[in-house]
Amino acid sequence: MVKIGDIELGAFPLLLAPMEDVSDPPFRALCKQQGADMMYTEFIAAEGLIRDAAKSVHKLDIFDYERPMGIQIFGDKIDVMCDAAAIAEEAGPELVDINFGCPVKKVACKGAGSGALLDIPKMVKMTEEIVKRCTLPVTVKTRLGWDHDSIHIVDIARRLQDVGIKALTIHGRTRQQMYKGEADWSWIAKVKEQQDIHIPIFGNGDIDSPEKALEYKNRYGVDGIMIGRAAIGYPWIFKEVKHFFATGEKLGPPTIRERVEVCKKHLAFSVEWKGPKEGIFEMRMHYTNYFRGIQNFKPYRQRLVEAGSYEDTFAILDEVAEQLSEYVF
Incomplete structure (x- = not known):
């Protein structure tokens, strides 16, 4: 111990x-x-x-x-x-x-x-x-x-x-x-x-x-x-x-849907703790990291960075989960 x-x-x-x-x-x-x-x-x-x-x-x-x-x-x-x-x-x-x-x-x-x-x-x-x-x-x-x-x-x-x-x-x-x-x-x-x-x-x-x-x-x-x-x-x-x-065994990487759900939790807590404006702004640095290396994510990242509201950001993340869910790691 x-x-x-x-x-x-x-x-x-x-x-x-x-x-x-x-x-x-x-x-x-x-x-x-x-x-x-x-x-x-x-x-x-x-x-x-x-x-x-x-x-x-x-x-x-x-x-x-x-x-x-x-x-x-x-x-x-x-x-x-x-x-x-x-x-x-x-x-x-x-x-x-x-x-x-x-x-x-x-x-x-x-x-x-x-x-x-x-x-x-x-x-x-x-x-x-x-x-x-x-x-x-x-x-x-x-x-x-x-x-x-x-x-x-x-x-x-x-x-x-x-x-x-x-x-x-x-x-x-x-x-x-x-x-x-x-x-x-x-x-x-x-x-x-x-x-x-x-x-x-x-x-x-x-x-x-x-x-x-x-x-x-x-x-x-x-x-x-x-x-x-x-x-x-x-x-x-x-x-x-x-x-x-x-x-001694490796876990498989989180799926797209799992990444989206955790990202949404992060965003929700950020908005709660920092307020809507700062919470949404400071989350922008994290999107690339949550979806690093995933093909076809770049257009969604741009939209997430430009999103100005909590609701819009959540909607884009839901779209990511739906459209990229078949991505194979």
């Missing part, structure tokens, strides 16, 4: 990665239904929380059926991050997660996200102060290092554990790599192999199939896997991985 503090996550949990503009409540609801064991909010700017910025505060929304849930925060100022962690706790998650991994320039080059890897003593101190401030478990997500010449993840893991974090997720790339090249899980395995590191270590990066999930589970000895980009438009990945672990 893998545990973060007192939170029980099963023998080998699958985690949904926090992804900006993706991991919102509508998307999380679908991933939970498909088997995600632990999920996180989109990463939230600490400065936005302490200023009570509407967009940041809205990201604190958590629903009971999502649990266990973590709220992830990022920032470069220790006092601000501590205050933001306290605000996050008040929203009622199971844990608070610190983002030391985001590679985006506007975040990292200000010393937040993976920018913290350029100042490890500050990174450790910030973590220590947040742990002291919080009553809930504190976890961290980070990368191997800033670049290939500064990979210190084993030492970082040990120092973060020593100041009190309850779990660590490691993305197997450096900040310099961004999302390019292949994730190097050998460094994640080195962290896991340390006899004095006893907190759960979760691996992240490049898991896009049940076969790879099982291969990496067995090869690198991690306590669980965090899945990010492979779940976008394909929440079924969690169910497929679990089925493969249990049986």
